[in-house]
Amino acid sequence: MSLPLLSLLVFLPLVGALLLWLLPVRAVRHAVALVMLLTLLLSTAVLLAYDPAGARFQLVERSLWIASLNVHYLLAVDGISVLFLPATALLFLGSLVAGWNSVPDAPRLHFSLLLLFQTVTLGIFCTLDTVLFFFFWELSLVPLYFLLGRWGVTAGCRQAAARYFLIMLAGGIPLLIAFVMLASSQPVPTFDLITLLEVRLPRSTQLAVFLLCLLGFAVKVPLVPLHTWLPRFALAAPGSLTALLVGLKLGAFGLIRFAIPLAPDVAQNLHWLLAGLGTVTLLYGAVGVLGQTNLRVGLAYASICHVGLAVLGLAALSAQGVQGAVSLLLSFSVATGGGFILLEFLRQRTGSTDINALGGAAKTMPLLASGFLICGLAGVGMPGTSSFPGEFLLILAALQSHTGAGMAALFGLSIAAGAFLALYRQAFFGPVRRREVAEAQDLRPREWLVLVALIVMIVGIGIYPGPWIDIVRPASEAWAAGVRR
DSSP, rough: OOSSSHHHHHOOOHHHHGGGGSOGGGGGGHEEEEHHHHHHHHHHHHHHHHHSSSSSSSEEEEEEEEEGGGEEEEEEEOOTTTTTTHHHHHHHHHHHHOOOOOOOOOOOHHHHHHHHHHHHHHHHHHHHHHHHHHHHHHHHHHHHHHHHHOOOEEEEEEHHHHHHHHHHHHHHHHHHHHOOOOOOOOSSOOOOHHHTSSSSSOOHHHHHHHHHHHHHHHHHHHOTTOOOOHHOOOOOOOHHHHHHHHSSSSHHHHHHIIIISSSHHHHHHHHHHHHHHHHHHHHHHHHHHOOBBBBHHHEEEEEHHHHHHHHHTTTSSSSHHHHHHHHHHHHHHHHHOOOOOHHHHHHHHHOOOOOGOOOSHHOHHHHHHHHHHHHHHHHTOOOTTHHHHHHHHHHHHHHHHHHHHHHHHHHHHHHHHHHHHHHHHHHHSSSOOOOOHHOOOOOOOOHHHHHHHHHHHHHHHHHHHHHHHHHHHHHHEEEEEEHHH
């Protein structure tokens, strides 16, 4: 196409972030909302322009970036990544609504960082050059560090921000080494993912690349035992920020995009490692929910549990497993991301999301309580909700390839579901014990819009997932064929 849709989409939020500094403070929030709405429209245009029956990678934009290193500015989408673009735009818009009145100081800086984070997130989903990917990947740490460190909601937010930054920075080192090894393994060094996917690397190189990528992405997934930063992040950050981090599983996307297809022979040999890590993460996350008294931390552990299921399904190395993983990751944007947004509404009203400080919240905030229940049921894979199609495909893939792990996954998912319902009952039912809960106001009109959008997407995708699966299917079949060729 003559119009560079992907470049417009990726860099529109960045342009908006720069323009904010030219506007009066009173107009900043409305300008950000306009930029995010335009981003949503552009992401929808990309989705409409994508043809699932066409070439695997479409809307390709290529330009030489660093000639001496043969690094290209290369953007493209396929069926695995294209749905993440509108999901990202919607989640950022919901996060903006959740934090609309919770930025008491430096609103220009706050919203500029938020738009910068949106740009790098969209770039991660669109880029097909490993150097450009790494650039976006590492740049995502900067806005998150400052957003958490300055606008966190607990006294330990700065320590949590520093911990997150250092852990993620360390996780980027193995990724950089892997990408350099990939480039240097070619007669003419290249960082072009499309070219690298067509070459069968020596087994020793594949082993190093696979393990390095697995380590680098596992930190962000997060897989046990590299998960310790997430509960602290969820407790220290406002729910609107945690929604972006948990709702957009960039680490799991990296496993699908890079780790497995670039080292297919080793992935087939080490499928047990992926299955084992996924199963341990799933069970650990499920048990972790049982021990929590804070809804935000409990929801963080539930997300760890379900991303473990996605990794377990990927270990099948099948098209069905990839379809299920992508579907579940997309549902995270709606269900888990939406849950954290609603918890931010709750925190703003009551000052806490701890079940011991709530109790009876459903009496004064029935709409908020109903919305969080719907998001929670979607998160645990209730039939008729957005997570069910993905979880069903993943469980089928796991049972066919790793029967024991698949049975353990069913057990773990049952524990997670029961633990969520127990947390919900204690937080939203029973007698009202605190004045803040008794005097709390239910959802406001703009928050109503977020709730309605969440319910429509959760129920709509759950009841009729066919169109979304059809977009993912051709790319997932090409992915599986490349791994098993």
